[in-house]
Amino acid sequence: MPDLRSNAERALEALGVDVLVAAAPSTVTWLTGFHDDLVWGPAPFQVGPLAVVRGGERTLIVSSDQEADAAALGCAVVTYPGFGLDDPDPAGRQVEALRRLGLSGRVASEPGVLSAAAAAILGEPVVDARPELLRLQAVKSADEVERIRAAVRLADAGIAACRAAATAGMREIDLWAEVLGGIERAAGSRTPVLADLVSGARTEGIGGPPGERALEDGDVILCDLSPRLRGWWADSCATIAVGQPPPELCRAHERAVQTLDALLDAIRPGLKASELDALGRARMDYPHHTGHGLGVTPHQFPRIVPASAWTLEPGMVIALEPGTYPGPWGVRVERVALVTEDGCEVLSGHSLDL
Amino acid sequence: MPDLRSNAERALEALGVDVLVAAAPSTVTWLTGFHDDLVWGPAPFQVGPLAVVRGGERTLIVSSDQEADAAALGCAVVTYPGFGLDDPDPAGRQVEALRRLGLSGRVASEPGVLSAAAAAILGEPVVDARPELLRLQAVKSADEVERIRAAVRLADAGIAACRAAATAGMREIDLWAEVLGGIERAAGSRTPVLADLVSGARTEGIGGPPGERALEDGDVILCDLSPRLRGWWADSCATIAVGQPPPELCRAHERAVQTLDALLDAIRPGLKASELDALGRARMDYPHHTGHGLGVTPHQFPRIVPASAWTLEPGMVIALEPGTYPGPWGVRVERVALVTEDGCEVLSGHSLDL
Numbered sequence: 001m002p003d004l005r006s007n008a009e010r011a012l013e014a015l016g017v018d019v020l021v022a023a024a025p026s027t028v029t030w031l032t033g034f035h036d037d038l039v040w041g042p043a044p045f046q047v048g049p050l051a052v053v054r055g056g057e058r059t060l061i062v063s064s065d066q067e068a069d070a071a072a073l074g075c076a077v078v079t080y081p082g083f084g085l086d087d088p089d090p091a092g093r094q095v096e097a098l099r100r101l102g103l104s105g106r107v108a109s110e111p112g113v114l115s116a117a118a119a120a121i122l123g124e125p126v127v128d129a130r131p132e133l134l135r136l137q138a139v140k141s142a143d144e145v146e147r148i149r150a151a152v153r154l155a156d157a158g159i160a161a162c163r164a165a166a167t168a169g170m171r172e173i174d175l176w177a178e179v180l181g182g183i184e185r186a187a188g189s190r191t192p193v194l195a196d197l198v199s200g201a202r203t204e205g206i207g208g209p210p211g212e213r214a215l216e217d218g219d220v221i222l223c224d225l226s227p228r229l230r231g232w233w234a235d236s237c238a239t240i241a242v243g244q245p246p247p248e249l250c251r252a253h254e255r256a257v258q259t260l261d262a263l264l265d266a267i268r269p270g271l272k273a274s275e276l277d278a279l280g281r282a283r284m285d286y287p288h289h290t291g292h293g294l295g296v297t298p299h300q301f302p303r304i305v306p307a308s309a310w311t312l313e314p315g316m317v318i319a320l321e322p323g324t325y326p327g328p329w330g331v332r333v334e335r336v337a338l339v340t341e342d343g344c345e346v347l348s349g350h351s352l353d354l
Numbered sequence: 355m356p357d358l359r360s361n362a363e364r365a366l367e368a369l370g371v372d373v374l375v376a377a378a379p380s381t382v383t384w385l386t387g388f389h390d391d392l393v394w395g396p397a398p399f400q401v402g403p404l405a406v407v408r409g410g411e412r413t414l415i416v417s418s419d420q421e422a423d424a425a426a427l428g429c430a431v432v433t434y435p436g437f438g439l440d441d442p443d444p445a446g447r448q449v450e451a452l453r454r455l456g457l458s459g460r461v462a463s464e465p466g467v468l469s470a471a472a473a474a475i476l477g478e479p480v481v482d483a484r485p486e487l488l489r490l491q492a493v494k495s496a497d498e499v500e501r502i503r504a505a506v507r508l509a510d511a512g513i514a515a516c517r518a519a520a521t522a523g524m525r526e527i528d529l530w531a532e533v534l535g536g537i538e539r540a541a542g543s544r545t546p547v548l549a550d551l552v553s554g555a556r557t558e559g560i561g562g563p564p565g566e567r568a569l570e571d572g573d574v575i576l577c578d579l580s581p582r583l584r585g586w587w588a589d590s591c592a593t594i595a596v597g598q599p600p601p602e603l604c605r606a607h608e609r610a611v612q613t614l615d616a617l618l619d620a621i622r623p624g625l626k627a628s629e630l631d632a633l634g635r636a637r638m639d640y641p642h643h644t645g646h647g648l649g650v651t652p653h654q655f656p657r658i659v660p661a662s663a664w665t666l667e668p669g670m671v672i673a674l675e676p677g678t679y680p681g682p683w684g685v686r687v688e689r690v691a692l693v694t695e696d697g698c699e700v701l702s703g704h705s706l707d708l
Binding site for chain 1: 379472532538539642643
């Protein structure tokens with residue numbers, strides 16, 4: 001478990017408050033390491049976790065069913081009754097647990113996420129912590145980088161599984177079973193994965209979930225995988241050919257790989273995100289961002305976009321993903337890099353071959 | 355798409371309000387049919403959807419990225435900017451979209467789920483709609499039953515895939531790839547699945563996610579699958595043997611199947627949930643509920659538990675799941691049934707063989 005006490009201390013100091021009540025699952029992870037099960041949505045006897053920071057103390061509020069996982073976190077854990085034989089009221093019970101903490105002083109929270117019922121017992125005014133939290137989350141501790149590195153290994157495994165299995169005649173959803181299976185077998189556990197898996201003419205549309213289209217000879221597949229491991233996300237993309245794609249597609253793919261290399265070569269502390277973005281757009285034409293930070297959410301600051309006011313700093317982790325989508329196909333390649341003192345370290349290890 | 359206008363009308367009437375602002379994703383589904391992507395958690399440029407009901411009008415508030423999915427629903431759709439090149443602020447933009455609806459009159463909402471920021475523009479007092487909504491959701495329309503029936507087919511496919519693939523030496527997580535692959539191939543799309551997949555001595559603990567334990571000859575596997583299809587959930591459980599399990603386990607399994615049959619035989623309108631529960635507990639010893647409703651959430655009222663005050667009505671859909679866990683193993687079997695005018699219709703089609 002990474003040592004996240006420093007995140008909690010930095011947050012209180014930056015916000016200038018006595019208490020922080022965090023409600024976004026990603027903020028709770030960033031403060032305590034606790035991560036909700038995600039792949040099946042909200043459990044029926046739970047509501048989203050809360051993390052409360054005051055002074056040097058971090059308290060996690062979760063349902064009793066989640067307590068065992070929380071014990072290893074190194075922070076205080078308060079539980080409310082979860083799954084049982086009586087009538088469940090997780091929201092009401094969570095608010096009661098929050099009330100019993102007897103919070104006082106100047107409070108910051110996340111009013112765009114915190115429930116109205118929980119907010120009602122915090123009193124007024126409450127500082128909106130969200131902009132400051134997003135700023136702080138952009139720069140990772142060494143522990144967090146190791147978490148992301150481990151998640152990137154799963155992305156590598158997923159891309160490799162896609163490459164090994166892709167065969168004309170199988171449907172995207174059949175291929176997906178191999179991709180997700182490859183990731184979950186490597187993880188040893190069920191794993192949330194944000195993913196594009198599209199083939200043939202669907203690649204012109206940039207992304208989307210796997211569907212029932214059958215792969216054809218000469219297709220390419222856009223396989224863009226963001227798995228989450230123990231609360232931290234990775235990202236990756238490869239364009240994978242089934243048979244021999246047309247020559248102009250091969251040339252576009254080569255240009256995308258060269259553009260990605262140029263972007264990675266350019267990374268250094270002090271470089272503006274907007275400059276990095278411009279470097280990519282000078283070489284290729286794509287309608288999306290050039291890249292984005294990642295961590296406890298799959299997209300974070302700094303966004304690598306034209307209007308960004310951010311500057312790269314050591315400890316930022318960014319994904320770069322140039323591509324082009326002229327139709328009737330599209331290509332994209334992506335790697336994740338850690339900004340270091342004098343450049344970057346590429347964390348991704350997957351093949352970018354077509 | 356099921357006709358859900360009647361749900362909206364029933365809700366306004368039962369709550370005695372002019373406006374309902376729904377924030378729980380399951381309530382939004384129940385009112386509009388819209389279902390969020392779930393398997394990868396909250397998307398970075400979205401917040402949970404809102405559904406607003408007033409008079410005969412239903413309005414869904416979602417990010418622009420979800421507009422295409424929402425267009426087919428037959429209700430008004432309001433979008434806020436989602437994925438783009440500017441700085442995202444989904445919560446702020448959603449609240450602004452809600453404000454522009456200019457709601458007035460007596461308002462009900464879900465304060466345990468609705469964000470504090472959204473609640474702040476609704477004014478006071480706001481009726482807590484949650485208890486009434488949970489009551490209304492227990493009885494399904496014919497359209498909703500068809501949705502659940504289709505989801506149950508996916509559960510059947512998952513149990514069949516588990517039975518076909520389970521082999522000594524493979525790990526639970528390897529088996530899970532076959533189970534989820536079986537479900538998603540049958541669905542033709544990525545599918546949220548709440549699941550227990552445990553083997554050997556882990557079955558004594560009732561459930562849990564698949565892990566790295568390798569199956570051994572003589573084991574049983576508890577495979578309990580709740581897939582969601584287009585917003586509605588199913589449920590199912592089978593106990594599946596690897597090789598030849600011990601005789602006392604086989605006898606316990608036979609008793610569980612007989613108990614399930616007796617429970618299904620007993621279902622009729624007017625039967626108290628507590629009576630049905632007592633019937634199960636008179637035959638077997640288990641620490642959990644005897645069963646539960648299901649629909650837009652994987653667990654709903656009526657819960658089949660000792661203290662339930664509910665009575666069965668036609669249109670309720672309930673899962674029944676007797677078992678026993680004496681150690682070093684456990685067994686459980688489960689089927690889903692629709693309460694009809696004179697008994698029940700069993701929706702599940704999976705094999706209960708050991």
